[in-house]
Amino acid sequence: MSERRRRLAGVNEQRETDLGRKRRARRMARVLAETHPDAHCELDHSGPLELAVATILSAQCTDKKVNEVTPKLFARYPTAADYAGADRAELEVMIKSTGFFRNKTDSLIKLGQALVERFDGQVPRRLDDLVTLPGIGRKTANVILGNAFDVPGITVDTHFQRLVRRWGWTAEADPVKIEHAIGALFPKRDWTLLSHQVIFHGRRVCHARTPACGACTLAKLCPSYGTGPTDGAAAAKLLKGPRAHELAERAGLDPALVPARAVAAEAP
Numbered sequence: 001m002s003e004r005r006r007r008l009a010g011v012n013e014q015r016e017t018d019l020g021r022k023r024r025a026r027r028m029a030r031v032l033a034e035t036h037p038d039a040h041c042e043l044d045h046s047g048p049l050e051l052a053v054a055t056i057l058s059a060q061c062t063d064k065k066v067n068e069v070t071p072k073l074f075a076r077y078p079t080a081a082d083y084a085g086a087d088r089a090e091l092e093v094m095i096k097s098t099g100f101f102r103n104k105t106d107s108l109i110k111l112g113q114a115l116v117e118r119f120d121g122q123v124p125r126r127l128d129d130l131v132t133l134p135g136i137g138r139k140t141a142n143v144i145l146g147n148a149f150d151v152p153g154i155t156v157d158t159h160f161q162r163l164v165r166r167w168g169w170t171a172e173a174d175p176v177k178i179e180h181a182i183g184a185l186f187p188k189r190d191w192t193l194l195s196h197q198v199i200f201h202g203r204r205v206c207h208a209r210t211p212a213c214g215a216c217t218l219a220k221l222c223p224s225y226g227t228g229p230t231d232g233a234a235a236a237k238l239l240k241g242p243r244a245h246e247l248a249e250r251a252g253l254d255p256a257l258v259p260a261r262a263v264a265a266e267a268p
């Protein structure tokens with residue numbers, strides 16, 4: 001990212017004050033909300049136990065694949081006690097397609113046991129309790145709090161980490177420090193939805209290797225504009241997901257530039 005581009009984006013990270021960064025971050029968040037009005041938790045669930053299980057399965061696996069597996073799984077194991085007493089071989093077969101199935105089976109059984117032994121079979125609604133559970137780290141705990149309990153939480157996954165650093169919202173590298181730094185920029189009530197909107201953008205537009213800068217609604221506010229192709233036609237091919245046409249249009253491009261394979265592409 002050249003200094004010229006940073007200036008064009010109105011960003012001088014050396015000189016940007018905390019208030020300036022907060023204002024710019026909030027402007028970007030407003031654009032994000034308009035860009036991804038469909039942002040939501042992409043793991044299908046009905047209740048905290050199902051979300052905890054789905055989140056454990058989502059490690060190194062797409063949400064789409066997890067959603068293919070969970071309907072049968074949730075029907076077979078409706079309670080924490082069912083996971084605690086599960087037949088390991090049977091559970092392994094049910095979740096095999098999500099990868100790392102032996103470790104995940106272990107986590108699910110131990111999660112069930114811990115819930116039964118320490119929390120009366122219920123998923124607790126406090127971060128401090130959630131992070132003591134097998135297979136549940138701080139990221140997963142925040143997903144559960146925000147989406148199953150309506151307790152605001154910031155989900156610092158790989159997309160979130162990449163994007164907030166690209167945007168100069170924080171220079172922190174440690175997920176907990178990132179969580180606190182971003183939390184200070186936005187009202188608490190916005191944390192959960194903002195997390196989804198950032199992750200949606202990371203999956204559909206601002207990819208890790210080649211972001212679609214020329215087809216991005218944040219281009220004017222982003223200090224990393226130019227990390228990926230800025231040419232509209234080249235960038236439009238990089239958009240992903242069923243709303244790719246609309247994303248291109250919102251970025252001021254002709255939606256016809258988006259190829260069918262981009263629309264069909266699975267957001268990672």
Ligand code: SF4
Nearest residue numbers: 206211213216222225
């Ligand atoms: S796609 Fe490019 S312009 Fe858009 S947010 Fe990512 S780095 Fe910035």
